[in-house]
Amino acid sequence: MIAEAAAPARRSFVRVLFAAPATVVGACIVALVAACALLAPWLAPHDPNVQNLGLALRPPAWLAGGDGRYALGTDSLGRDIFSRMLWGARVAAIVGVCVVAIGGTLGIAVGLLAGYVGGAIDSIVSRIADMQLAFPLVLLAIAIVGVVGPGLWTIVATLGITSWVQYVRVVRAETLALRERDFVAAARATGASPARIVLRHILPNLTSTISVLATFEVARAIILESALSFLGLGVPPSIPSWGGMLADGRAYLDTAWWLGLFPGIAISTAVLGVNLLGDGLRDALDPRRIA
Amino acid sequence: MIAYVLRRLLGAVIVLAGVGTIVFVILHLTGDPAAVMMPPEATTAEIANFRHQHGFDRPLVVQFATFASAVVHGDFGMSLRHGEPALALALERVPASAELGLTALLLALIIAIPAGVVSALRRDSAIDLLARVAALVGQSMPVYWLGIMLILVFAVQLGWFPSGGGGGPNHLVLPALTLGLFSMAKIMRLTRAAMLDILGSDFLRTARAKGVGSMQLIWHHALRNAWIPIVTVVGIELGTLLSQAIITETIFSWPGIGRLAVQAIADRDYPVVEAIVILSASSFVALNLLVDLSYAALDPRIRYE
Numbered sequence: 090m091i092a093e094a095a096a097p098a099r100r101s102f103v104r105v106l107f108a109a110p111a112t113v114v115g116a117c118i119v120a121l122v123a124a125c126a127l128l129a130p131w132l133a134p135h136d137p138n139v140q141n142l143g144l145a146l147r148p149p150a151w152l153a154g155g156d157g158r159y160a161l162g163t164d165s166l167g168r169d170i171f172s173r174m175l176w177g178a179r180v181a182a183i184v185g186v187c188v189v190a191i192g193g194t195l196g197i198a199v200g201l202l203a204g205y206v207g208g209a210i211d212s213i214v215s216r217i218a219d220m221q222l223a224f225p226l227v228l229l230a231i232a233i234v235g236v237v238g239p240g241l242w243t244i245v246a247t248l249g250i251t252s253w254v255q256y257v258r259v260v261r262a263e264t265l266a267l268r269e270r271d272f273v274a275a276a277r278a279t280g281a282s283p284a285r286i287v288l289r290h291i292l293p294n295l296t297s298t299i300s301v302l303a304t305f306e307v308a309r310a311i312i313l314e315s316a317l318s319f320l321g322l323g324v325p326p327s328i329p330s331w332g333g334m335l336a337d338g339r340a341y342l343d344t345a346w347w348l349g350l351f352p353g354i355a356i357s358t359a360v361l362g363v364n365l366l367g368d369g370l371r372d373a374l375d376p377r378r379i380a
Numbered sequence: 381m382i383a384y385v386l387r388r389l390l391g392a393v394i395v396l397a398g399v400g401t402i403v404f405v406i407l408h409l410t411g412d413p414a415a416v417m418m419p420p421e422a423t424t425a426e427i428a429n430f431r432h433q434h435g436f437d438r439p440l441v442v443q444f445a446t447f448a449s450a451v452v453h454g455d456f457g458m459s460l461r462h463g464e465p466a467l468a469l470a471l472e473r474v475p476a477s478a479e480l481g482l483t484a485l486l487l488a489l490i491i492a493i494p495a496g497v498v499s500a501l502r503r504d505s506a507i508d509l510l511a512r513v514a515a516l517v518g519q520s521m522p523v524y525w526l527g528i529m530l531i532l533v534f535a536v537q538l539g540w541f542p543s544g545g546g547g548g549p550n551h552l553v554l555p556a557l558t559l560g561l562f563s564m565a566k567i568m569r570l571t572r573a574a575m576l577d578i579l580g581s582d583f584l585r586t587a588r589a590k591g592v593g594s595m596q597l598i599w600h601h602a603l604r605n606a607w608i609p610i611v612t613v614v615g616i617e618l619g620t621l622l623s624q625a626i627i628t629e630t631i632f633s634w635p636g637i638g639r640l641a642v643q644a645i646a647d648r649d650y651p652v653v654e655a656i657v658i659l660s661a662s663s664f665v666a667l668n669l670l671v672d673l674s675y676a677a678l679d680p681r682i683r684y685e
Contacts, residue, residue, distance in 0.1 A: 224402065232645065320630065335528065339528060349528050353525035356525065360519075
């Protein structure tokens with residue numbers, strides 16, 4: 090019964106969400122990146138790590154000197170740029186999803202705790218959040234990578250754990266407001282435990298805020314990962330990543346511009362897609378705009 | 381008001397003490413400066429001597445106590461690499477970074493706020509669409525990639541501007557544009573949203589009905605009410621600008637504090653890293669306080685308790 094009642098409401102939400110053309114474009118881009126990430130081994134025409142120095146720095150196929158087998162050209166080690174870009178989508182997808190999963194879980198849990206319990210816990214959480222916000226994230230990431238050593242999972246953990254603060258601020262503030270509402274007081278009066286109130290009455294009311302925030306956090310994670318890889322602190326060179334490709338390409342700016350152009354377009358497009366989707370989600374979930 | 385400021389200052393001291401402790405712990409976990417600073421042919425005795433000289437052979441708790449009491453007196457110790465006081469070394473780089481950061485922010489503001497206002501006034505027009513698409517794309521481009529592309533087009537291909545280094549206004553153009561664009565996109569989108577909210581409000585309709593001229597309506601009635609969200613986002617942007625500056629300064633070899641930070645971390649030059657982190661955390665905390673205090677000036681209804 091409940092499922093049947095909920096179905097029309099959900100369908101109308103989807104309709105509202107995709108009524109905006111920009112959201113459709115965003116969703117298509119995100120789907121494309123996800124498809125590349127999942128199907129990279131089958132889509133890529135070449136092994137992304139096979140080096141062929143005889144074919145190094147070939148321009149894209151449509152330019153003079155280009156090779157039809159290498160659509161977007163080759164890098165300084167003769168690796169196929171198109172294949173590396175497809176595999177790079179994998180790193181971006183892993184980073185985007187895992188960072189948000191870690192940061193979101195941590196941030197939401199701490200935010201609910203601080204907002205609902207308040208008192209000393211709230212003060213301590215707020216102070217720690219202030220400290221982290223005051224600490225330049227790039228320096229923090231450089232330092233952590235320095236301790237643990239570079240690697241995909243180091244980056245995921247670093248970005249995930251440090252992104253908690255984005256969720257805490259929002260979740261805490263909304264929990265503080267919801268705590269005073271009548272339906273929470275009613276639940277308390279019926280003898281619901283604090284855990285039940287938080288999980289069954291407060292958390293569901295935060296879903297729309299959190300889902301919008303999480304979408305934008307995916308974009309932020311992808312940009313930060315590529316920035317760290319660009320600084321040589323991210324994913325090791327054996328794993329093709331967009332930021333790492335850009336870092337490699339930087340040395341060849343004056344002779345082989347395509348090394349720096351294509352991975353950058355990939356990052357920007359992926360982030361644009363996620364941002365468009367986030368905008369659409371926010372507009373569709375905003376009750377003022379649905380009305 | 382005074383009680384509010386005092387309470388905030390006390391909070392700031394706690395935050396800075398925490399940041400100082402975290403950076404000390406992280407740095408002392410990252411390994412031994414002797415391994416980086418000493419030449420590879422150094423003997424065990426020489427390394428032990430270096431460690432002893434800088435106190436790295438003492439227990440961590442003792443090192444921390446020494447560090448903390450010195451920092452309270454403004455002394456971060458001597459740079460391991462340059463042999464100069466670490467704080468002075470960091471402060472020396474502040475003007476270059478401030479020049480870059482403020483130019484970037486100014487650039488962002490003088491383009492973003494008028495663009496946001498016009499976009500909101502001419503909602504769904506071609507100008508609005510163009511501004512929104514530009515802002516979305518600007519927000520989606522990684523700062524360092526934009527920097528590389530600007531170098532590629534304006535330095536390598538056209539040769540209009542130098543590709544890096546410090547110097548005259550010519551050197552400032554590309555890095556400031558790189559650093560400013562992301563904030564520009566964000567501020568423009570926010571200005572537009574805030575203006576749209578206000579343009580639909582009752583008091584503005586009343587003002588229009590009373591015959592208030594459109595320029596005065598926008599500047600006096602509408603934009604004044606949009607200042608609070610704009611100032612808030614500018615404060616947040618200044619904070620992220622510090623982080624972004626590290627990347628921008630690295631790309632353009634800008635002689636600022638960000639590049640010094642990257643170099644100091646690579647060298648494990650503890651005193652310099654500590655001085656930089658405390659400096660940037662202090663400026664972040666101070667900026668936030670200023671932003672919060674400016675609310676009362678922007679909106680007389682706000683009172684601090």
